[in-house]
Amino acid sequence: MAGRPRRLIVLASGLLLALAGCSSTDPTPKPDVVVDLLQQDWQHTSGVTADGDVLRVAATARSIVQQNGGGGQPNPPLNLAGTHLAVSGDFTLSATFADVTADASWALYDRPPVIADEFRVEPAGLRLTLQGDGLEIAVFDGTQKSDVTQPVPVHDERVTVSDPGAPLTVRRSGDTLMIASGADRLASLPLGKVFSSGNLWLGLSSDSGAFNVTSLKAAAPESAGLRTSGAAVADVHPSAEGLQALAAKTRPDFRIGAAVALGPLTADADYAREMVSNFGSVTPENAMKPQALSPQRGVYTFEEADAIIAIAKSKGMIVHGHTIAFSEAMPHWMRELPSGTAAERQSSATALLDYIRTVVTHFKGKLDSWDVVNEPFDVDQGTSLQQNVWYRVFGPGYPTVVSQAVYKADPAVKQFINENGADVPGRRQAALLKLALDTNARGGHIYGVGLQAHVYDFSTDAIPAGKLSKTLAKFEAAGLRVRISENDVKDDPGTGAQAEQYATVLATCLRSSACVSYTTWGVDDRYDWWVDDHGNLQQGHDFIFNDGQPTPAYDAMRRALGG
Ligand code: XIL
Numbered sequence: 001m002a003g004r005p006r007r008l009i010v011l012a013s014g015l016l017l018a019l020a021g022c023s024s025t026d027p028t029p030k031p032d033v034v035v036d037l038l039q040q041d042w043q044h045t046s047g048v049t050a051d052g053d054v055l056r057v058a059a060t061a062r063s064i065v066q067q068n069g070g071g072g073q074p075n076p077p078l079n080l081a082g083t084h085l086a087v088s089g090d091f092t093l094s095a096t097f098a099d100v101t102a103d104a105s106w107a108l109y110d111r112p113p114v115i116a117d118e119f120r121v122e123p124a125g126l127r128l129t130l131q132g133d134g135l136e137i138a139v140f141d142g143t144q145k146s147d148v149t150q151p152v153p154v155h156d157e158r159v160t161v162s163d164p165g166a167p168l169t170v171r172r173s174g175d176t177l178m179i180a181s182g183a184d185r186l187a188s189l190p191l192g193k194v195f196s197s198g199n200l201w202l203g204l205s206s207d208s209g210a211f212n213v214t215s216l217k218a219a220a221p222e223s224a225g226l227r228t229s230g231a232a233v234a235d236v237h238p239s240a241e242g243l244q245a246l247a248a249k250t251r252p253d254f255r256i257g258a259a260v261a262l263g264p265l266t267a268d269a270d271y272a273r274e275m276v277s278n279f280g281s282v283t284p285e286n287a288m289k290p291q292a293l294s295p296q297r298g299v300y301t302f303e304e305a306d307a308i309i310a311i312a313k314s315k316g317m318i319v320h321g322h323t324i325a326f327s328e329a330m331p332h333w334m335r336e337l338p339s340g341t342a343a344e345r346q347s348s349a350t351a352l353l354d355y356i357r358t359v360v361t362h363f364k365g366k367l368d369s370w371d372v373v374n375e376p377f378d379v380d381q382g383t384s385l386q387q388n389v390w391y392r393v394f395g396p397g398y399p400t401v402v403s404q405a406v407y408k409a410d411p412a413v414k415q416f417i418n419e420n421g422a423d424v425p426g427r428r429q430a431a432l433l434k435l436a437l438d439t440n441a442r443g444g445h446i447y448g449v450g451l452q453a454h455v456y457d458f459s460t461d462a463i464p465a466g467k468l469s470k471t472l473a474k475f476e477a478a479g480l481r482v483r484i485s486e487n488d489v490k491d492d493p494g495t496g497a498q499a500e501q502y503a504t505v506l507a508t509c510l511r512s513s514a515c516v517s518y519t520t521w522g523v524d525d526r527y528d529w530w531v532d533d534h535g536n537l538q539q540g541h542d543f544i545f546n547d548g549q550p551t552p553a554y555d556a557m558r559r560a561l562g563g
Contacts, residue, residue, distance in 0.1 A: 033226045037202065037216040040228060041082035044310075046301035048077070048204055055213040057104070059206040062295045066118050067328050069335050073149075075120050076105065076205035080112055080266045081231055081307035085200040089224030092171045093200075095216045097130055100164065102209025105129040108170060110142060110197040112263030114537075116529040117286055117329040119149035121537070124193045125201075128168060128179070135161050135168070135186065137179055141193045147535025159186050167215065199229065199267070231266035233311050236276040244280035246561035247518075251510060255318060257281025257519035259486065262304050264527050265311060270548035271524050281368070282312040283320045283485070283519055289329035293359055297333040297351060302362055309366050320483070320519070321363060323371035323418065324356060325402045327388035339392035348393045353405050360409035369414035369483070371450060372406050373399045376435060381421050383431035399435060403444035411445075418450030418485050424467035425474070436480055448481030448514075453505055454521065455489040462501065468508040476514035484509045486521040488542045489553065499556035502544065507560040520544060525551075 038055060042048045047060040062075040085091075097104045109125035124142030128135060139155035146152070166182030172195055179187040204213060220226035239245065243256045258279045264271040286292055287305045294300050312319045334355070337348035360370070376385050376399065385391055390398040403415055417436050422429040436446045451471070455461040475482050487505050491498040502520075509515035522528060525546040528539040540546055544554040 030221055032219045033222055035085065035218040035226065035228055037083070037218060038213065042079055044081035044303045044307040045079045046077040046303040055204060055216065056210070057204045057206055057213060058210045059208050060295055060301050061299065062301060064118065064120060065291055065330065065332055065335065073120060074207065075115060076107065076203055077301070077303070078107065078109065078112060078201055078203035080201070080262050080304070083228045083230065084202065085218055085226065086198060086229045087200060087220055087224050087226040088198050089220060090173050091218060091220035091224055091226055092169060093218050094167045094169045096165070096167045096214045098165060098212045098214050100130060100209065100211040103129055103131040103207050104211040105205045105207070106168070107203035109201040109203070110195055111199065112201055112267050114263065114527055115261065115286065117289065117291065119531070121148055122151035124196065126170060126194060130164055133160050133164050135159050135181065137187055139189065139194060143193070144536070148531060148537050149535055154192065155189055157187070161186070201267070232269045233265045233272035233276060236273045238315055239277035242278040243557060243561060244278060246558065246563040247510065250562065254510065255281035255517040257283055257320065257517060258523050259283045259285040259519065259521045260308060260523060261285050261527060262287060262308050265308070271526070274545045275523050276315050279317060281318050281320060281517055281519060282308060283322050284308045286329065288321050289323060289326065290334055290355065291329040291331045294355060295331050300358060318368040319366060321367045321370040323374035324359070324406065325372065325390040325398065326374040327386045330389065335389060337389050337393065339389070345393050352390065352393060356402065356405040357409050360406050364410040367413050369416055370406060371418040372402050372415045373417045375419055376417065377419060377428060377431060381428055383427050397442060399439040400442040400444040403439055403446055407445040414447040415445050416448050416450045416483060417446055418452065420452040420454055423451045423453050423463045423471065425470055429471060433475065433478060437478060446480070448483060448516070449475060450483045450485030452486035453484050454486055455501055458493050458497070463505055465504050465508045468505065469512065472512035472514050476512065482515045484515065484518040486519060488521040491541045495552045499552040502553040503556035503560040506557050524548065
């Protein structure tokens with residue numbers, strides 16, 4: 001056993017010295033620290049399979065489809081829940097690719113990207129893509145150019161390599177970034193903001209083929225502190241003082257939850273601490289939407305959702321699945337299923353029911369509940385069903401079809417219909433109540449409704465205690481449970497009014513036995529997803545934590561829980 005690491009050390013040391021142009025006859029060379037990345041944890045990276053001494057990489061075709069059906073910004077998987085590297089000084093990374101059928105891409109990022117349904121914010125980092133003997137070198141510096149949804153590399157060039165099978169080397173040396181193939185130096189660039197976080201997140205992906213990684217190593221002098229690192233969330237634990245613990249004192253079964261994303265859970269210690277110490281329930285914010293789970297018909301990428309679920313389980317949290325039938329966040333194949341003729345509807349129905357069966361079966365036993373239908377009604381406060389693919393294929397009774405298919409695959413999971421703008425009595429709420437009851441009258445299995453409780457604009461969205469109480473009583477009388485499913489509140493009228501609104505919704509929900517849980521739609525404002533008309537991310541105005549600190553809303557929620 002002892003021989004193998006030593007051999008690696010000598011090899012990598014020689015590589016570093018050769019790249020630096022130093023003499024290898026230095027009388028007292030310090031041994032490098034070497035990490036063999038092939039032997040690390042890749043199990044939650046979609047498209048990557050560890051097979052002995054080789055990583056096999058296959059295309060997932062993950063991409064981001066915009067709400068209007070356009071787009072296709074690549075969304076290649078990264079190793080988020082597995083191993084990443086911490087390194088504070090100079091380092092060298094090398095990778096050898098074999099059997100490349102189309103393209104082979106290797107990404108090295110400073111931090112995970114922020115992934116929304118409509119766009120992905122590229123962090124600082126580097127992506128090398130080998131295609132034939134062409135190598136594309138794309139460098140991102142993590143700053144926004146014009147529009148956050150259109151990441152622009154600060155450096156993008158295509159070079160020719162003499163031997164595509166030679167190791168590719170990426171080296172940070174002081175403030176220079178060097179890229180080489182075998183002994184050929186390909187690029188030497190100013191480092192700028194690339195690799196400034198002290199962490200390296202790795203991705204291996206192909207756009208349209210497959211390849212093998214036969215070697216993948218990191219090496220650095222001892223002084224650089226190179227080490228492998230796991231998810232930030234591994235080091236934090238539920239707190240007896242957190243929101244969930246406070247709520248459980250009066251209602252032991254009540255759950256306080258948050259919508260989460262895997263990137264910050266694994267990379268941001270503040271976010272991980274805020275999440276784990278306060279919440280007893282998790283809703284994957286985007287990772288269980290059809291676009292994330294099935295980028296191509298018949299192809300499933302469950303790894304990211306599975307990683308979130310594994311984290312939740314390890315912390316004693318329950319998981320709410322979000323979401324099956326939805327007009328948004330659909331992959332192209334699903335959005336474009338034909339429905340013009342009876343034969344087309346028949347074959348599209350098969351595809352949609354296959355999707356439900358596969359997904360619900362995969363998560364069976366791991367979820368407490370599912371949003372089986374999400375945002376069924378027309379946007380802008382409408383009361384008729386949106387004519388999405390589910391409607392076009394199954395007709396206006398589609399919620400019953402969906403509910404029955406979910407039940408068939410997992411009879412125990414609690415089913416919800418989730419909607420916005422239905423938090424106070426009115427036409428929209430009446431339509432939601434009717435839809436839930438009609439769905440069950442036709443043979444569906446709806447357990448309750450999700451009231452999203454987004455308060456984006458106080459003049460139209462405010463949720464007073466009295467109106468929410470009446471709402472909860474109405475659903476209770478109809479035999480339905482309620483989840484407050486996505487509460488978030490803007491701070492436009494001040495953080496005092498924002499805090500009061502948060503506390504009102506929580507306290508009112510707690511007082512009703514029909515209200516089984518409360519979920520806030522995010523953890524820390526660092527990751528708010530609101531993009532304004534100019535393509536800027538608007539952060540810092542919604543959630544109960546901001547930049548690692550509780551906002552007044554957090555304290556108000558604690559008071560509402562008697563803390
Ligand atoms: C939002 C996510 O938070 C964003 O990251 C994504 O870009 C768009 O969707 N109602 C819902 C959620 O049911 O799925 C939405 O989530 C917020 C509104």
